[in-house]
Amino acid sequence: MPLSKIKVIAFDADDTLWVNETFFRKAEEEFCELLEDFMPKEEANKLLFDVEMKNLPLYGYGIKPFTLSLIEAAITISNGSTTVDLIQKLIEKGKQMLQEPIELIDGIDVTLDVLSKKYRLVMATKGDLLDQERKLINSGLEKYFHHIEIVSDKTEKQYSKLVKHLDINVEEFLMVGNSLKSDVLPVLNIGAHAFHIPFHTTWVHEMVEEEVRHPNFKSFTKASQLLDYL
Template identity: 45%
Template sequence: MTTRLTTIGFDADDTLWQNERFFRLTQDRFAELLSDYAPSDHLAERLLQAERRNIGHYGYGVKGFVLSMIETAIEVTDQRVPAKVISELLAAGQDMLAYPIELLPHVQDAIAALAPDYRLVVITKGDLLDQERKLAQSGLGDLFHAVEIVSDKTPEVYSRIFDRHGHGAEQALMVGNSLRSDVIPPIVAGGYGVHVPQGDEWAMEHAEPPLDHPRFRRLPDLSHLPDLVRWLDGA
């Protein structure tokens, strides 16, 4: 007997709209500003180390990224980083918080096709104000049943969300670009995990795909999602 789907969760950044590209552009600017002190590959490694250390303090999102850049700049310059560089890093972070929202291909049509028949929930990490701004500017807000902005994405978090906005993880499906955050944890919780790759992947989100798991799927883009959902749902 087919278990009917009731709830579909969507990651936000790099699933609904562009995001990682802006982090890459800012990191390139960071490397340029500090090019007199260290090569770009060394700066990238040191920045990633700082981000790993700081996730527990600052969480995910632009603000934590900017603070990690500043921390790295202080470290690689032996505390001699010019105030002008710090000022430019802060300005770069402010620019990131003001970038216009650019929906990824097929997002609008896929969500509009699924909204009448399923509970759609945005499940995203990051800064509360920034994610709320993005959703408001996206024009998609009215199509979602709920928005959950969480500090981390674990199987327990998905279980609670899918219990709250449906009939549990077994009747839920999660869509996202990150195997580590959007696909594997909901599968562990008992749901479906649908991977939609989107260009560059943040190193901290890397994981191996669970190719042999019966509840894992991969799609090239969101145009295929409505048909997949209805096939899984037996409709």
């Protein structure tokens, strides 16, 4: 379908508008170092991931659920002998992550400025409502968006609801994001367009092995390249 039909462009937030995953990887490394007396780092990291996956249906995505998983994993790894001091360190790590300064993805502000003059722009992301709203405000990018959509997960059903809410046809919708699993595949499956801009670090849960081949799909290395097509 031609890009000339696009009316609304939705952007993912974390690692599409601003840096996010880097903070999680750093926290994981520090966690494994703290628990090294109980378990080798690689094993501890795998156990933490398993705990996160188990908790995902209950807690959803975001820093606060991640912090709870850190605490639970620490208790498991230490066989219940973890100290109050260690738990406090993990809580403080979560608070620190919530207060990290916003680092915009290179070129995203200029790209949004140009596109906002031609299209309706939407921020469509998953995660914790309070945290994502705070990051959006602190980013200085809020002025570019016509609508903000923060959901518990990104599924075909959620994207279809968003398209309906925006009162457009599915072929008039374009999603831009760093995750093939969340930002690309479900969007293509409903018949819309999807652009992929990979971030240098990807959470294991968001990785897909399949190569995407679809007429409504394009991949870029940086945000400014969108302007060559839109």
